[in-house]
Structure formats: C-alpha cells, structure tokens
Amino acid sequence: MCLKVKEVADLVGVSIRTLHHYDEIGLLVPKEITESGYRLYSEENLETLQQILFFKELGFSLKEIKKIMNSPTFDRQKALILQREMLMEKRARVDQMITTIDKTIKHMEGEIEMTNKEKFEGIDFRHNQYEQEARKRWGDKSVDETNTKIEKMSQNERQDIAHKWDVIFKQLATLRNQSPNSQQVQEAIKEWYNFLNENFGTYSLDAFKGLGQLYIEDERFMKNIDKYGEGLATFMSEAMDFFSGNQKKQR
Structure with missing residues (x-):
C-alpha cells in the first residue's frame, strides 16, 4: 500500500517541502502521481529515503548522495553495512568529544591539568572521512562520469x-x-x-x-x-x- 506525501513526512519526521525537493532533483521520485496530483510512495521509495537520510546524517550533500546511489556498482545492503560502520565511528568520535568537554570543565575548575593536545581530542574538521570511504568503495571519477549521463x-x-x-x-x-x-x-x-x-x-x-x-x-x-x-x-x-x-x- 502506497503512502501519501504527508503520511511519509509524518512517519519519517521530515517536511513535505523536503520530500517535494527530493522529487524535483530526482533523488526520490514517488512511485506514482495521481490524476489529482498526489504523490504516492511505495515500500521501495521508503527504503531509498532511509538510505538518503543515513547518508545525510553522515554529512553527505544531496548531490553526493545522488551520485553514489546512481552508481552502477551501488549495493544497498553493502551501503547499509558501511553506514553502520561509519555511524559507529561517528558515535566513538562524539563520545570522545564529550569526554574532552568533561575534562575541560574539570580543568577550568582547577581539578585537573590538560595539555593542548588533550583539549582537541575527538575534534577534526579537516575532511569528511565518511565521504572519502564511500568514494574509495564506489569510485570517484567513474561515479562522476557515469552520473553525468544517468542524471539526464x-x-x-x-x-x-x-x-x-x-x-x-x-x-x-x-x-x-x-x-x-x-x-x-x-x-x-x-x-x-x-x-x-x-x-x-x-x-x-x-x-x-x-x-x-x-x-x-x-x-x-x-x-x-x-x-x-x-x-x-x-x-x-x-x-x-x-x-x-x-x-x-x-x-
């Protein structure tokens, strides 16, 4: 049974406008649009949306997500396994940052001493490690070239x-x-x-x-x-x- 756009928005917790935008850019095209103009989303559409939101949580842009998911070598199950690994890494990094914050508070209160290196443990904004891993697995140049044609x-x-x-x-x-x-x-x-x-x-x-x-x-x-x-x-x-x-x- 297909769901209307509002039902999907309520289920997932995203705005209707977001779903409309995903449709407009070809990232998530509903299975059917009724004569009245209602977008109807299938079970497969929901699975695609889940994948999109996992990638977004990991810091990928919509353009990057579209390129990856349109790749001929894209495998949904392998992507989920990779996303789990990435989220586990992200959780470990967040835990480290929380620990650094706790130590910093104690340092400010005079309870402990911190080195400059310790003050920045868990903080690294030099690159998106998740994007690099995805590019390594699914290819960079091949993904870009292929999608130039696929997008059209x-x-x-x-x-x-x-x-x-x-x-x-x-x-x-x-x-x-x-x-x-x-x-x-x-x-x-x-x-x-x-x-x-x-x-x-x-x-x-x-x-x-x-x-x-x-x-x-x-x-x-x-x-x-x-x-x-x-x-x-x-x-x-x-x-x-x-x-x-x-x-x-x-x-």
Whole structure:
C-alpha cells in the first residue's frame, strides 16, 4: 500500500517541502502521481529515503548522495553495512568529544591539568572521512562520469539500460564454458564494450581492460557478476583482456 506525501513526512519526521525537493532533483521520485496530483510512495521509495537520510546524517550533500546511489556498482545492503560502520565511528568520535568537554570543565575548575593536545581530542574538521570511504568503495571519477549521463535519463531510459545490462550478462553467462578467445564470446564482449561506450561515457581499450581486471580484483564486483553464473567475473576479465589486445592489433 502506497503512502501519501504527508503520511511519509509524518512517519519519517521530515517536511513535505523536503520530500517535494527530493522529487524535483530526482533523488526520490514517488512511485506514482495521481490524476489529482498526489504523490504516492511505495515500500521501495521508503527504503531509498532511509538510505538518503543515513547518508545525510553522515554529512553527505544531496548531490553526493545522488551520485553514489546512481552508481552502477551501488549495493544497498553493502551501503547499509558501511553506514553502520561509519555511524559507529561517528558515535566513538562524539563520545570522545564529550569526554574532552568533561575534562575541560574539570580543568577550568582547577581539578585537573590538560595539555593542548588533550583539549582537541575527538575534534577534526579537516575532511569528511565518511565521504572519502564511500568514494574509495564506489569510485570517484567513474561515479562522476557515469552520473553525468544517468542524471539526464528518464526513468524509462534507466529501466531500459538496466534491462539491456541484464541481457548481456545473462548471455555471457551461457558462454562462460567456452574459451574467452572464441569468436562467439568475443562478439558478446564487443556488445558489452559498445554498451558501456554508448551509455556510460568513453571507454578506451586500456580502460576496458582495466575494468575487466577490477572485476576480479574487487570482491564486490566479482560477487555481483558471479550472481549470473559462477566464474563469470574471471571469464569476462579474460575475454575483455583478449578483446582489448586484439582490437589494438587491428588498428
């Protein structure tokens, strides 16, 4: 059952205007808008909103949140695990700051002495450590470049791309028992190469080869790709390596 915007606002504790703004910038688009103009939010919308608010609590801007959540490599469960780790770190930092405040009060009352270093324990505003960790996990340049194109897409276009992505991976999964160098496999890998270049920016042959290496070096990629078939990530990496080298020879 879908909820109206006021019901969501009351449930979550955010303003209606905030939800309207999230819709306007494409961060949280309601599942449906009725003929009367009412925004209706699904269970999936609420899960997305939860994720957004966790990121906001950790100091991310709406622009940064949108980029991260639109990344092709974004995994909601892994994001929740990371957010928990970040919040635990934040809690430890807040606890340290409270301890520093308590010690400072005692220092002012003459009960204890504090060094200059102790006066600033738990205080560090030089960078957003949570943003750095997220960027490290989901990529920086790749996230930015990909979202330049994704942000311009309609919901239907995004669904179409997701479908094509799924079809290509399923096709490659059926071929993974063949040699990565075989003609049929190489034709399928070429489809993947063309798909990336058509939808996610320009991939040089070296970048395409590097992406294939990432499939086996980063366990997150390997796990997600191998959902289509055991060993698919390694198979694709080898096929992409051969494709890149072979295309260079032909040029």
